[in-house]
Amino acid sequence: MAETNSQAMKTMGEMFDRNEHSFYSFSWFDQIGWPVDDCGQAVQVTSPFGFLGHSLTGLTWSFLFFALSMSISWTSSADQGLLPEVRPLPAPSFNLQDLEGGNHLLGDYRGRVAIVNFWASWCVPCRRELPSMNRAWRELQPKGIAMLAINLGDDAEAIRDFLIDFPIDFPVLLDHRGRTSQRWQVRGLPTTFVLNRRGEIIRRVVGEREWDDEILLYELQALQLD
């Protein structure tokens, strides 16, 4: 433990010396993720551009990251539709409880297209989109498509209060410590993943959607037929 902390302090110290910053508008770390060891510890906190040396300070990185993010968003906005495609990758497993204490394993949904939404009660766009998800659920459930709402951080009582104002008929799962959202690399809310029948993430939607939009419903139902 002492060694781990010492290592953490050392790497933090290196980071501090360079004063490297991250910028919200930038999603670089979303895409590369942090290398994680068997204990779930990040083992690298220095920049992937460490070879450039100490001459690049935090302000520099912010500008670099901002430039990259702008260019990425320009290119991606032209390529991505309502449900942006991502390279199929197995979804990280989870075992989460719902509000009634029932356990839900991701593996239980294998063989069906699954829509996994991450949200929180304090997130205004999440509040806006959840009613449309519930309407979509009524259309999609009879087609065999699963839908899950994973709450990040709220306690069960706060969620129950929330659901009085915003009823959700599909399962609401609790990620109280944020471990699942971390493993799924959720950096902003709402984020919704669409999984194919093999349990691979094939769509990643950051930001709200009108989930009962006819085109979007059609796209989702088509995935079930793939």
Add this chain to the structure above:
Amino acid sequence: MVAVAKRLLLLMIFSALSVALTWADTEELGGEFSLTDHNNNPFELRQLQGKLVLLSFGYTYCPDICPTELANLAAVLNELDDQAGRVQGLFVSLDPGRDTPEVLYDYVRYFNERLVGLTGSEADVAKVARQYRVNYQRHEREDGGYSIDHSANLYLIDGKGKLTAVVPYGMPPKHILDLVRGLMAEDGRDEFPGHENNG
């Protein structure tokens, strides 16, 4: 192909700009500051002497996408409930125009009941941001509103008010937790020198 070329061109331009700005950025980080808390009371960092402070910056208004940074901080604070007297989470708003103490009061309650939201005048907030070298930038939106892009590190300040670590955005809560516990253990040794030899 055109898109890739555009991205590379942008990267080169901003790299050149950034390198030019590099050497003006050498002042020491951290330090004492005064703001207003979410109960509308004056707040000074020195009030928290003896506690380990987890300081984050951001803003409450998220029209499109809400960052998860504060939820992660809350997860860390929740895990440290048994050490509540030794740790304090602070959230400084970079949007004092909208984030009044009342707005912050409602907002921070979602995350952790002991988390303190801080705001102040534009000048006061800018001063704290400069001290901790937090970069932020207002972007006007087509709908007449605005958003704020900002650097999103977590700052750990020891019981003497000294900045001891900067945790980059995106680190897992467990890693932050280990770091905090390590710092608290060190603080304990400083507080009671020779303690280890007495057992």
